Amino acid sequence: MGLTKEDKTILLLLLWPYAKISRLLRPHLDSIKNKVLKINKMATNRTFTMIKPDAFADAHTGAILAMIEKAGFKIKAAKVTHLTAETAGKFYAVHSERPFYQDLCQYMSSGAIVAAILEKDNAVADFRTLIGATNPANAAEGTIRKIFAKSLEANAIHGSDSDENAAIEGSFFFSGLEIM
Numbered sequence: 001m002g003l004t005k006e007d008k009t010i011l012l013l014l015l016w017p018y019a020k021i022s023r024l025l026r027p028h029l030d031s032i033k034n035k036v037l038k039i040n041k042m043a044t045n046r047t048f049t050m051i052k053p054d055a056f057a058d059a060h061t062g063a064i065l066a067m068i069e070k071a072g073f074k075i076k077a078a079k080v081t082h083l084t085a086e087t088a089g090k091f092y093a094v095h096s097e098r099p100f101y102q103d104l105c106q107y108m109s110s111g112a113i114v115a116a117i118l119e120k121d122n123a124v125a126d127f128r129t130l131i132g133a134t135n136p137a138n139a140a141e142g143t144i145r146k147i148f149a150k151s152l153e154a155n156a157i158h159g160s161d162s163d164e165n166a167a168i169e170g171s172f173f174f175s176g177l178e179i180m
């Protein structure tokens, strides 16, 4: 059954506001899209870090957190904890095929650590710049690893390598209730 003239009028009246709104919005679509992207980006601009057993045992936690805050990161969650070899193994499961995996798990469970979730624009990349290269021998002057790390293994601090891993690693240590 086709639409009557009356049906068509009602449909037109119903759709008119949408057509009008979409015509009004069209010139601003790019700017609206950019704003939405920016809001989404801000919401995921978090990274995860651990102050490792060597740095914690040597009482560098305060100095390291001060550097992190001075660089503009906000601490959204933090705790002192002690991994077992098993939990360290789960955290670093991505490295399970690497030759250094067993030593890494043993080292990461050798003493207390500080786990934290940090927030800042461009958090993952900026944090990796702040901490410096994995091997402190290659770390730039003024970076956390250059100042506090002892070796490739005892390299003072961990920083997530992507937004996705930051979210996975953060939720490994913190429940939603513990995160600001």
Ligand code: CMP
Binding pocket: 095, 100, 104, 134, 152, 153, 154, 155, 157, 158, 159
């Ligand atoms: P992190 O950023 O915490 O991620 C994995 C860790 O493995 C790394 O820091 C190093 O401390 C440690 N590690 C030990 N040996 C190596 C290696 N040969 N290459 C890379 N990482 C290593």
